[in-house]
Amino acid sequence: MDKKLRGPVIMSVTLVIIGIVVLIILNNQLLTDDVSVNNPMINEVESSNETLDLKTIIHNAEKSVVQIEGQNEQNTKTGSGFLYNGKGDIITNAHVIKDADVINVRTANGHIYPAAVVGTGEETDIAVVRVPQLADQSALTLEEDTKAETGDEVIALGSPHGFQNTVTLGIISGTERNFTVDGFNYENAYQISAQITEGNSGGPLINRATGHVIGVNAVGTSDGTIGFSIPSNEIYDQVTSWSNEAKNDQLDFKNTNDITRTESPEQLAEDAEYVADYFFESISIRDYVGAYTLLGSAMQSAESYPDFREGYIHYVDLHYSDFKSDVSEDNQVKITAEVTAEVKQQEEEGTEEKQITYTLTIDRENDQLKIMQISTDE
The missing domain is CATH 2.40.10.10 (Trypsin-like serine proteases)
Incomplete structure (x- = not known):
């Protein structure tokens, strides 16, 4: 072989051999190492397939669902609605408020507010009413x-x-x-x-x-x-357009000053029982914040939220019976419930079943039903 060609040939062969060795090493490494996939889309799909707890869905939704009463001189029409934005706007059916002179909205805690019509369909059975007092509430x-x-x-x-x-x-x-x-x-x-x-x-x-x-x-x-x-x-575009265009000072809250509460003792007891049911349900699903918000200001001043939470955090499971209600002459409601609670032992493993009689005193504060006192008897 010509001496002038020997050097380049040797160098070429050397490079080929080095390349083959490198490929073999990389191939072996790929076969032995775990492959890590970091794909945001995969994570997103996996998380979106998680099914929410039914009881939690219902509990959260109930905070936003209201009862609507459309009144005129002849009759009262009752329907439902739900908060869907932070302005206090409530979606309902147009036929619920059709021909109504006064629209009242009853919330889950028994509070009644006057509402004004934001928009209503002529051919589509959809309407939006607004209650400014419910702005920034759970929607x-x-x-x-x-x-x-x-x-x-x-x-x-x-x-x-x-x-x-x-x-x-x-x-x-x-x-x-x-x-x-x-x-x-x-x-x-x-x-x-x-x-x-x-x-x-x-x-x-x-x-x-x-x-x-x-x-x-x-x-x-x-x-x-x-x-x-x-x-x-x-209906999304229509209700959104109504809400965006409506200004509170341009809405007609009909007969706001003339609206008075005329609920019977039976209705008051029913509303108070709903508050009690919501309290115990909140405790059972560990929504301690929701339960704490039902307490009156005097109870919240006497007991901080961390202390309140500490009193119930050891409840593993909770069941309660039908309520017994007693309405006093001053419209204060006492509700008694027999509660069976599985309580986690602080120093020992396992739980202990306890039978507890709860008595909740419920009254109005700032025109809302609140729990004013809680007493227990084991």
Whole structure:
């Protein structure tokens, strides 16, 4: 071989050999090392498939669902509604407030507020009313684009026959239903197996998987076996436009100064029992903040939130019986409940079952029902 060619040839062969060795080493390393995938999209898909706890969904939704009473000289029409933004705006059905001279909104804690109409559909059975006092309160998320499919599990909340915050479970049993009732056109409505009866109208239809509102419950069949709900994506733009355009100083809160509470002792006891039920339910799902907010100012001044929480954090499980209510002449309600609690032992492993008699004294403070005193007897 020519001496002039020998050097380049040797160098080329050397480089080839080095390249082969490097490839072998890299290949062996790939075979033995674990492959780590960091893909945000995968994480997002995995987290979105987590099913929310049913009891938590219902508990959180009940804070935002209200009962609506549309009154005129002839009668009172009762329906439901729900908060959907931070302005105190409530979505309901147009037929609930149609021809109403005065609109009252009753919240979960029994407080009654006057409401003003923000917008109402002429052919679409949707309306929005506003209660400024409920601004920045807990609101439900209204789905803008999501379209439900047949078989999706749903939760319907409302006040059928005046029973506030009644929950019905079901599925989407049909889609794209079109019909007309009392001059309102229902287009692409969801057909649901959850019952929609008198008082349910205007309540939210909630997706079981996400906890978000996918529809507004509207009408049902006379036998109560089938209900229909207006899809949220069909009305999202309209209700949002109404809310954005409305100014409080331009709204008509009809007869605000003339509205008085005329609730009977039976109604007061029912409202107080709802507060008590909400208190115990909050404790059972460890929503101590929610339970603490139900206490009157005197109780909150006497006991800080950390101390309050410490008193219940050892409850592993809690069950309670039907309430016994006693309404005094000054409209103070005493509610007695028999509670069975599984209490975690602080120094020992395991739990101990305790039978505890709770007595809650409930009264109005700043026109809201609050727990003024809690006493227990083991």
